[in-house]
Amino acid sequence: MVAVSLTRYHLLIKDIVAEATEDRALQLELLGAYVPDNLLRKSLVSHGTEIQDSLDEELGRHRGVQSLQWEFDGRSYTSDRSGTSSAQVPRWFAELANLAPLQQEFEALSPQGSKARLTVRMRGDTTLQKSWVTVMRQIPVSLLIIVTVFTLLSLLLRVNSRLLERLSFATDTLRSGELGVRMVETGTSEMRAVAQTFNAMAAEIESLVHSLRQSKTDHHEQVHFTHQFINALPLPVFLRDQDGTCLGVNKAWEEFFNHPSGAVVGGRLLSDFANFPRGTNQYQKFGKPREDHEIQILVDEHQVRDMGYYKAPFTLRDGTQAGTIGALVDITDRKNAQAALLAEKERAVVTLSSIADGVITTNAAGRIETMNEAAQYLTGHQLVQAVGLPLASVFRRDPTSQPLPEGLQVNQLHLVQSPVHALNQLLVHRSGERYAIEFTASPIRYSGGEVSGCVLVFRDVTETNALKNEISWQARHDPLTGLNNRTALGERLTHALFQARESGQSLALCLLDLDHFQAINESEGQRIGDRLLKEVGLRLRRFVKDESDIARLGGDEFVVLFHESAQGPRLFARVRELLGALAQPFAIDDVTVSCTASAGIAVYPMDNASPDTLLRHADQAMYQAKQAGRGNLHLFDALQDQQVQTTHTRMARIGEALQSEEFRLHYQPKVYLRSGDIIGFEALLRWQHPEDGLVGPQAFLPLIEETDLIVDTGNWVLSQAMRQLQQWVQQGHAWKVSVNIAARHFHRPDFVDSLRSLLLDYPSVPAGLLELEILESAALQDIQYMRHMMQECQALGVSFSLDDFGTGFSSLSYLKRLPAETIKIDRMFVDGILTDPEDSTLVSAIVGLARAFDRAVIAEGVETDQQAEKLLSLGCEMGQGYGIAKPMPADAVVPWATARRTAKAVL
16 A cells, blocks of 8 residues: 555655656746846946846746856846745655756847857756645645555454455455555455455545546646637737737737737736837827727728727636736727617618508517507507506407408407408507508517417508598699699590490590790790699689590690580681680799690590591591691591591601701802802711612701601711811811701700710811801890800800801890801892892892891892902802802812812802
């Protein structure tokens, strides 16, 4: 037994000595990690006494150090414990432990390149004393075990020699190192007791030895695991001791701060965070941690990150606090998610509060948890009153309501496993009032699928029915004027035709279209245009007995049905009376708007057609009225229907010609009549018809001048003219080209923007080479709007010519307000200039006006030399016409100009 104990203590002492040796090595490594650098910095700035004090301070801080010797720049400083007492241990224990002093040298390199050396000598008496104390604590236990065992053995030996032999054998076996030996528990009770005692002792010894071995293994594994674990953490982690010295940081910390661990380990920390050298950007990255452990960190000097900061103390084996472990957690995404969740919750609350449907939620017991405002209004219960009450006590269903699906009751709705829909229900308000409702009850489930309650959504169907009626009204009425729309008109017209057939009476359909409504809408604004349509609707209501006989088809088109006065002169008189009423000025706010209307009439049974056909015929008649002039009426004539259809066909063919690029531009020269020099050219549209050959503009432009096709055609002409100008500019010819612009095209609100875009597409062409020609009659329709549009175009560099001047209602005030650079004398005055004194006088007056207002003047239709000479005598210096040159294709212009310069011809 003594041998076993000795063996145990021998192993124990070896483990203790090995651990002590490892601790001294770690202490030496720790000293070498930071003391040389500290002493080197001290040596560079301090004198000998301060260096010796620092050396003594470090020696006093580390009890296991025997001596410290510092050598630098030829000087040597030593601090030792030569006067201190050694460990109080037996000599044999000291020899057995063999803890010899350790000595190690550490070098440091100064900024100047000189070396410094620190010699550290570790004594073994302190460690030896600790080991002896540990051994001495185990001796009483071991002695007690030995005495107990030997006492029992003595008793057993006296009782039974066989037991002694077995015990001796077992003891010897145990002593030999077979810790798993056990005695067979047989024989007398004393023998069994001895065997049991021995087995218990052997088991304890085996357990102690295994425990010592396992403790050592576990210690090393734990240290290794802890190091790997901390480095594996994605969170920045650091450790510091009680004095504030950084003991270590993990890899995540290094990567987060972009700072190596060697720069901070061993250094003093200014706060809970690792220290940085002053002057670096990271030095003041951290805000002060709030009580909720949240801080904000500036990352890369641009991005602010929200971080959670946590720290906890760590202790030594004896329970004394050794330092602090700190960690940072990036919670930016969580904070953002929390903010988004809060916003979503607020939106849900706002949504539930704002919707018209009542919403009630219950828990698994069927008691109310939440109610929105609509639910409180419909039930008469406030939320504070209803929370916690059974659903059936708040959501009271009238017994006369339609039975719920599957015989459910309100107090069972929280048990439903799938949505339940109920229609034709009556809800009893707290006041006793009843509401017709419909509701849906759906289960609320946990993430695992268990039902946690229900959500009840119900609505007052009275509002739904009202909405259905409103939708039905809107489906049959024009929302702007409140009149019947096309759908309602179709039904009304079908019924009226049936009554007319049954009674043998006539029925007239009058289709009204407001004249120049688009121009009013564009000049005065859409608000005034809408008000005008409303006022027209009011006048139509006052004109008929039954409001269902009038309708608005859309845009500026209205329909009026005439019954008793649907024939002959009476019908025409009534329609003219209606047109006269609509022609009266409309006072809208502070604007007075004048507007006429054109009317197309189709009469049953003269036109025995279906409702759709009757409406189409009225539309064709209205088109004929517009062709005859604004403010007119026209009765549909079946014989003219074919002509109208032919017109529509021709318009469609013109659109195809534009798409198929069958249009061509010819150019007619403009010259100085006196010198013959070329001023520029007018671009004139021609149609290269595949069957009819070259067709002039008078054959097709009048058909499309009141449609949007004239706009598409005008844009094509402008684009082709700019392309040709670009070619001539590249060839060195700075000729001005004038293009005729239709009134409908010029009144488009996007005309200026479209022109600006076109000019930008041809940057090499000066904008001043493009001249726009507008008819005097078109310009006089809205002087103020035309002046504004012309000024915007002139701001782009484009010039204007006033075409056919003198054919409209020209006046000095008009000429003054229209900023056209050129006035063009119409050919009708040039034709009679030689024979009609009045034409000559008019031309002279136009030239005088042009000079008075500083405008250029050019005459068109110059056919003879005599006309040119007469124009020169009247002061007109420029002209164009067949007498100068006919319009020619673009590829013929340059040869013609070259020949003219060569000949120097002058009319």
